[in-house]
Amino acid sequence: MHAMRFRLILGALVAVIAVLLALPARAQLNIEITGAGASRIPIAVAGFEGEGPVPQAVVAVVRADLERSGLFKLVDPGALPLGEAAAIDHANWKDRGADALVVGSVAPTSGGRVEVRFRLHDMQKQAQLGGLALVAQVAHIRTTGHRIADFIYEKLLGEPGIFSTRIAYVVKAGGRYELQIADADGMNAQTALASREPIISPSWSPDGARLAYVSFEAKKPIVYVHSLASGQRHVAANFKGSNSAPAWSPDGAKLAVVLTKDGGSQLYLVSADGSGVRRLASSSGIDTEPFFSPDGQFIYFTSDRGGAPQVYRIPATGGEAQRVTFEGSYNVTPRIAPDGKTMAFVSRNGSRFQVTTMDLATRQPQILTDSAKDESPSFAPNGRMILYATEIGGRGVLAAVSADGRIKQRLSVAAGDVREPAWGPFMKN
C-alpha cells in the first residue's frame, strides 16, 4: 500500500513545475509543486481577446491557479486569443487533448476599469458550462483571475475553489517578526503586524475580517484580536500568567483560549471582545490547542492528562472529555476539516513530527508527509489541501499537502523563516 502510494507520488513528480512569480515584492512566497493528483483534468485556457493592454495578464493568473492546484493539466491553447463569443470546434479541441476550454474577452470600461467576460466549454458534452462578466480596477486584475479560476474549478470538480482565499503566516527575519497576509497563491503579501518579539498562533475569524493571535511584545503571551481592514486591535485575553492558543467559535462570537491564571494551562471561553471569561474544562495536566468542530458542538484539544500529549474532545458547553487519538505517544494540534469528517494533526513517529489525518468515523490515522518537523496544520476552506509549516535545509517553509496525500506544494520566502500558517475562510461577496 505504502509502496504503491510512493510510486504514484513519484509518477506525479514528473510534472514538477516551478511557478516563478513575476512581482519582485519583499518576502514574496514562491510556490513549487512537488506532486500532483493522480488524474488531472486537461484544460486549455486560450488567450483572452483584448488582453494585450492589461499589464498583469488575467489569463496567466487563471492558468497558474489551475496548474498549481495539481488537479488540472494545461493543454497548449495555441497563440491566437479566442473571444468570449468565439465559435468552438469541439472535435478539434478534443483531438488536441482538452476536455475543457476557456475563452474570454477583456475590454476597458470607465474609470480605469476593465470588464472581463469568459465562458467555460465542455468538449466531452459539447456544451457550454457557463461564464461570468467581472469588472475590476486594472490594479486588482489578479483577483479577477482568481475568481475565474474558482468558477472553473467548481464547475469541473463540483466543489468550491480556494484561489480567492487568503493565508496568514509569520515571517521571522533579522530578529523581526511579521504577521503577513497573502493571497492563496502567495502574492500580494501585506504585513498586518511587525514586532521585535514573537507572534504565534494566528487564527482567522469565520468572516475573514479579523485575526486572533498571540504576541509576546509585552514579555509574555497575550491574545489579541486584530481587524485586518482597519489595523485596529484589542486585547482579548491578558490575565495573570500566559494567554494563548486562540480558536474562534464558528459563529465568530467567542474564542476558546488557554489561560494559566488559575494554575496550569487550561481551556477557557471568552467573548471576542475579551469579556466574560469562563472556564471550560479542568485537568491536572496541560490542556491546550483548542479547535472548534465546524458544527460548533465540540472543542478538540491537546492534553497530557493521560501522561503523554494526545487529542481529546469535549462538548463546547463543557462536560466529559473523550480521548480521540490512541496510536503513538505524541499527537498534537488537532484541526477539523470543514466537513467535520476528518481531523488533521501532528504525530510524532520516531523522531519525526508529521502531518497526519484521521477519519473521525473509523479513527484510522494516515501520515501524509515524509518531512520531520511539521507543525501547525490548517485546512483550506474547501477541505482539499492542508497547509502546514515544516523545515527544509534548516529554514522554516510552508508546505501544503492534499488531504489524500497526493498533491504536494512548497511555499517559501527568499529570506527568513516562515511559520505558523493559517488558511483563511471563503469570503462572501
Next chain:
Amino acid sequence: MRTFILAAVVVLLLGCKSTPPGPEQAGAPVEDRTPGASAATKPVESPPVARVTSEAAPTQDPSLAGAMAALKDPNSPLAKRSVYFDFDSFAIKDEYKPQVEAHGRFLVTYSKMKMLIQGNADERGSREYNLALGQKRADAVKNMLILLGAKELQIESVSLGEEKPRNTGHDEAAWAENRRGDILYSGEF
C-alpha cells in the same frame, strides 16, 4: 521616604500592564534605573535563613534600594537567574535548590518586590504545547518560592515556550539550555 517612592515606582511599573506597549516599541530597557549613591550602600549578600524571619517584618520592608543593589551584585547567589530542567521534566533539580531558596528568602525579605518567571522549552514539537511545557517549568519555580514563604501576589509565572531560545542550535546541548526557567525582578521586564 525614598523607600516609599521606589515602591511607588515599582507598583506603577507593574500597574501598566493592562495596556501592553505597541509592537514597534523597543523592549523595556533592562536595569536602567540607577538608585542614588546613598541607596547603594548596602551590599547585601543573600540574607542567611536565620535572619530572614527576624528581619521580614510584615508591615515594614527594608529598603528596596538595598534590594536593587543586592540584585546587581554579581557575587550574590541572586545573580543566578536560570533554573535548568531535564527533558520532559518539571522537577527542580537539587543543584538549583540553593539558588531558588536564595530568591525565596529575598522575596520574603522584600515583600514589595515582584518577580516574573519566564519558562522555556526546547524547539521540538508543537509551539503551543511547548508554551504549556514552559509554563509548567515557570510554575515549578513559582511553587517552590511560595513554599519558601513568598506571596502569590509577588510572582507571575509565564511562558515563552520555544520562542526565545538561549541557544539556537538543534542538538541535545542546545535543547538542554533551552529547557529553562528565568527569574526577572521588577524593573527588569
